[in-house]
Amino acid sequence: MTEDxxxxxxxxxxxxxxxxxxxxxxxxGLLDIRAHLVDILDRPGGQCAELYPEKPIYDIPALxxxxxxxxxxxxxxxxxxxxxxxxxxQSAEKIEKNPDGSWRVTTDHGTVLDAxxxxxxxxxxxxxxxxxxxxxxxxxxxxSVFYAVxxxxxxxxxxxxxxxxxxxxIDWALTLAPVARRIALVHRRDEFRAAPDSVGKxxxxxxxxxxDLHIGDxxxxxxxxxxxxxxxxxxxxxxxxDVKCDRLLAFYGLTMKLGPxxxxxxxxxxxxxxxxxxxxxxxxxxxxxxxxxxxxxGKLKLILSGFHxxxxxxxxxxxxxxxxxxxxxxxxxxxxxxxxxLGVEKPPDRV
Amino acid sequence: MKIIxxxxxxxxxxxxxxxxxxxxxxxxxxxxxGIKAECGGALACATCHVYVDPAWVDRIPAPREEERExxxxxxxxxxxxxxxxxxxxxxxxxxxxxLHMATNPE
Ligand SMILES: Cc1cc2nc3c(=O)[nH]c(=O)nc-3n(C[C@H](O)[C@H](O)[C@H](O)COP(=O)(O)OP(=O)(O)OC[C@H]3O[C@@H](n4cnc5c(N)ncnc54)[C@H](O)[C@@H]3O)c2cc1C
Ligand code: FES
Numbered sequence: 377m378t379e380d381x382x383x384x385x386x387x388x389x390x391x392x393x394x395x396x397x398x399x400x401x402x403x404x405g406l407l408d409i410r411a412h413l414v415d416i417l418d419r420p421g422g423q424c425a426e427l428y429p430e431k432p433i434y435d436i437p438a439l440x441x442x443x444x445x446x447x448x449x450x451x452x453x454x455x456x457x458x459x460x461x462x463x464x465x466q467s468a469e470k471i472e473k474n475p476d477g478s479w480r481v482t483t484d485h486g487t488v489l490d491a492x493x494x495x496x497x498x499x500x501x502x503x504x505x506x507x508x509x510x511x512x513x514x515x516x517x518x519x520s521v522f523y524a525v526x527x528x529x530x531x532x533x534x535x536x537x538x539x540x541x542x543x544x545x546i547d548w549a550l551t552l553a554p555v556a557r558r559i560a561l562v563h564r565r566d567e568f569r570a571a572p573d574s575v576g577k578x579x580x581x582x583x584x585x586x587x588d589l590h591i592g593d594x595x596x597x598x599x600x601x602x603x604x605x606x607x608x609x610x611x612x613x614x615x616x617x618d619v620k621c622d623r624l625l626a627f628y629g630l631t632m633k634l635g636p637x638x639x640x641x642x643x644x645x646x647x648x649x650x651x652x653x654x655x656x657x658x659x660x661x662x663x664x665x666x667x668x669x670x671x672x673x674g675k676l677k678l679i680l681s682g683f684h685x686x687x688x689x690x691x692x693x694x695x696x697x698x699x700x701x702x703x704x705x706x707x708x709x710x711x712x713x714x715x716x717x718l719g720v721e722k723p724p725d726r727v
Numbered sequence: 728m729k730i731i732x733x734x735x736x737x738x739x740x741x742x743x744x745x746x747x748x749x750x751x752x753x754x755x756x757x758x759x760x761g762i763k764a765e766c767g768g769a770l771a772c773a774t775c776h777v778y779v780d781p782a783w784v785d786r787i788p789a790p791r792e793e794e795r796e797x798x799x800x801x802x803x804x805x806x807x808x809x810x811x812x813x814x815x816x817x818x819x820x821x822x823x824x825x826l827h828m829a830t831n832p833e
Contacts, residue, residue: 427765427766427769427771427772428766428769428771431769431771500765506801506803506832507832508803509803509804509830540800541799541800542800563800564799564800564805565799567796569796569800593804593805628800628801628803629772629773629800629801631763631765631772631774631832632763632765633833
């Protein structure tokens with residue numbers, strides 16, 4: 377990709393593709409404002425998709441019950457007419473003001489997005505991997521210890537220890553088995569919460585002696601200059617033992633951290649962005665905040681509240697993006713103009 | 728009723744508790760650092776991990792299978808007395824319950 381292709385101009389950049397960021401696309405879209413979204417997760421839905429895809433939500437108005445994933449899917453259907461552009465698996469690392477007054481967002485993949493308005497819908501912060509509590513861990517991160525696989529090739533002929541008992545751990549053990557010199561899996565118990573078929577394949581490899589399986593907890597790392605040589609494992613009973621390896625992949629799930637947002641230069645109060653309740657703008661003009669990340673007197677961290685915040689924010693953003701246009705208040709029910717934007721073929725017959 | 732939180736440095740904090748609430752809700756409302764309780768008690772995050780004082784382990788209901796699995800798969804530095812505080816529903820008998828701060832993600 378060339379520099380120019382990665383440099384994108386749009387109307388609004390939304391950081392965070394959780395339910396509130398998604399609904400913001402809808403409210404903005406009705407006002408002819410195009411949006412690009414950035415999320416570190418590899419799929420939209422934020423907490424709903426990551427923390428409780430299968431658990432039911434009962435307090436979405438007019439939707440008596442929907443799981444986290446269903447809500448996400450429905451939002452994706454609802455916003456489809458506005459063709460939002462997603463930059464997934466990318467962290468928004470930096471924001472800066474351009475000389476013309478617009479905002480620039482740069483991601484860790486080098487995507488650069490320019491827009492007159494910026495909407496922070498970052499919820500509880502970026503989803504980042506949970507790290508094992510091991511002394512000296514930082515020294516090995518990025519060289520020998522990883523929480524994700526970016527390039528399979530970098531594991532060729534390596535002796536890899538994979539920690540965890542879920543789908544990520546098992547799937548990567550199976551994927552890397554033919555590439556690595558040796559794969560060992562370590563989990564706290566001899567049961568795995570992963571697709572039964574994959575667990576079966578893993579067990580077969582262990583039975584054939586092609587993969588090692590250790591039951592226990594990670595207890596320590598040894599090596600030098602960021603190069604790992606072995607990991608010590610503490611079993612439930614008995615003494616700790618060492619496993620030789622030069623790569624450790626840990627899959628203990630994700631946790632939310634404020635992340636790069638902390639350095640955006642925005643006013644923060646207890647790690648939240650204070651906003652006014654008319655425009656949901658932060659104290660930095662042109663930067664708006666909605667959903668769980670924003671705070672104001674009486675704020676409730678509910679999806680319902682985030683939807684309302686998105687609607688009011690859109691009104692304010694309209695004035696920035698289309699300064700020459702007059703804002704026209706319309707209902708989707710009766711406006712043929714809005715219905716056209718939504719791709720409604722023919723307005724339903726009047727009763 | 729009260730519950731007692733023992734911080735990592737040994738400091739003890741007496742927290743006013745409410746019968747019928749979970750221990751996590753009390754810790755969270757007091758803003759106890761290290762209890763993020765990200766999933767609000769949905770047994771989906773393990774960021775409400777505590778160690779139950781050995782003297783209390785047998786005096787409170789044992790964890791359900793789902794809690795045990797969640798602890799093992801997602802908590803850090805798991806011990807025999809590891810519990811997810813969102814699954815400990817406080818009853819009258821738990822007045823004085825002692826919980827130790829565990830290792831949780833920042
Ligand atoms: C188990 C559980 C049950 C819940 N049940 C309900 C319920 O019944 N009803 C209800 O109303 N609410 C419920 N909630 C709360 C609801 O899920 C949140 O209020 C909602 O998800 C907030 O939406 P959001 O879009 O503001 O943020 P989030 O859903 O947190 O999404 C924010 C997104 O921003 C991303 N992000 C942050 N920073 C960056 C960055 N720098 N770069 C890239 N990406 C970034 C994150 O990765 C994340 O995907 C529940 C929450 C949980 C955990
Ligand atoms: S609060 Fe998430 S598991 Fe207890």
